[in-house]
Amino acid sequence: MQILIIEDEPRAANQLQNLLNKSTFDFQLLDVIDTVEDAVLWFKKNNAPDLVFMDIQLADGLSFEIFQQTEVVAPIIFTTAFDQYAIQAFKVNSVDYLLKPIQQNDLDTALHKFFRSNTPTTIVEPDILKKLLNSMQIPQKRSGILVKEGGGFVQIRVSELLYMYSQDSITFGVTHNKRYIIDETMDQLFDSLDDTKFYRINRGQIISKMSIQKIEPYFNHRVKLSVSNPRDQEFIVSRQKTGDFKDWMNK
Template sequence: MRILIIEDEPRAASQLQNLLNKSTFDFQLLDIIDTVEDAVLWFKKHTTPDLVFMDIQLADGLSFEIFQKIEVSTPIIFTTAFDQYAIQAFKVNSVDYLLKPIQQKELETALHKFTKSNETKVIEPVILKELLNSIQTPQKRSGILVKEGSGFVQIRISELLYMYSQDSITFGVTHNKRYIIDETMDQLFDSLDDTKFYRINRGQIVAKMSIQKIEPYFNHRVKLSVSNPRDQEFIVSRQKTGNFKEWMNK
């Protein structure tokens, strides 16, 4: 079985590869790709794989954009950290998915389902549109639970200046305090208003209101000055710089 992994989180890609190695299936890993742009180029240059594991949120956009740029006739198993509201669209449209963090048993079940199927599942345009609408529909959220002492308190989303991940812990920073948020960066960003918050790289999300200055930085990136930066540097990744500037202009 020739497998392609499209995933922008190195840790998630490594975990998936380890789970595949532990499975009872013989496979050949063709490549690991982390952007929409590189995925499109890969499909244009290579023979179609037998199966693709595809994350939804990539470094330069939603993976669904791949299908808008090129025809992909390979069966897809999406890997996602999106909440139940979005996953419902996958169930309705019979598109396979694995919820992160992926479990060995669930992977084995998905692979068995794939090997027993005689049909090549191609994502039809109408299904793609429904999935895109579901994923992109903002899930309004006004508050968030954060750790305080031995318990939790709720703070307003509007108080957060930025969020970041460090040593597998997610932090949220306000003007006065730093909180621990009991969610992954993927889960957190997926529930935020994307007109007010931008994920500038894998480990940082910044509120538009907190950005004070934007300066050119090495390798076509930009560096941000934000309110209450503490010990953090805010560098927009190269792949996201163009989209970030467009977002700031809105």
């Protein structure tokens, strides 16, 4: 069985290859591709493989864009780290997928399903492609933010913010040198931030990963953070979020 992997994270691509090696199926890995552009060129120049494992988010865009630029007749198993809301789009449209991090049992089940089927596991029809594209559009996270200064507003870079907090119904943003008033609620603010860089540790505080200097155990199964320029704030991760926070720090 000839397999093509389209995946932009080397670690994820290596993990998938290791899982394939541990499976009971014989395969030949044709190539590992990490961009939409290179995938389009590959499909135009080569015969279709027996099976493609295709990540959704590639280095230069969504992998669905491949189908808009060239014909892909090979069966596809998508791999994705999207949340459960986005996964629902796959289920509704009967598209095969593996949720990252991929587990050996899930991969083996997908391969067994592939071999039992007399038809390709996934044929990406135009209407299904449109629905998936609409469901998987990734909003652009803001790079700048308006803050109050004097009698008006100035824009600062989001990357300058160490943390944000709410006090007496006012939202503040703190940089290395200054504290600003932000004319947004904590909910509005967090929804617009890159959640790989910022984490809402409790209802009243959002922390930047770059500002965290130390993590210490705290009572009641919580953790306490030491951050840059803490001013008069204590940073306690709520008990419900402690496990998820540690996972976020490991990414």
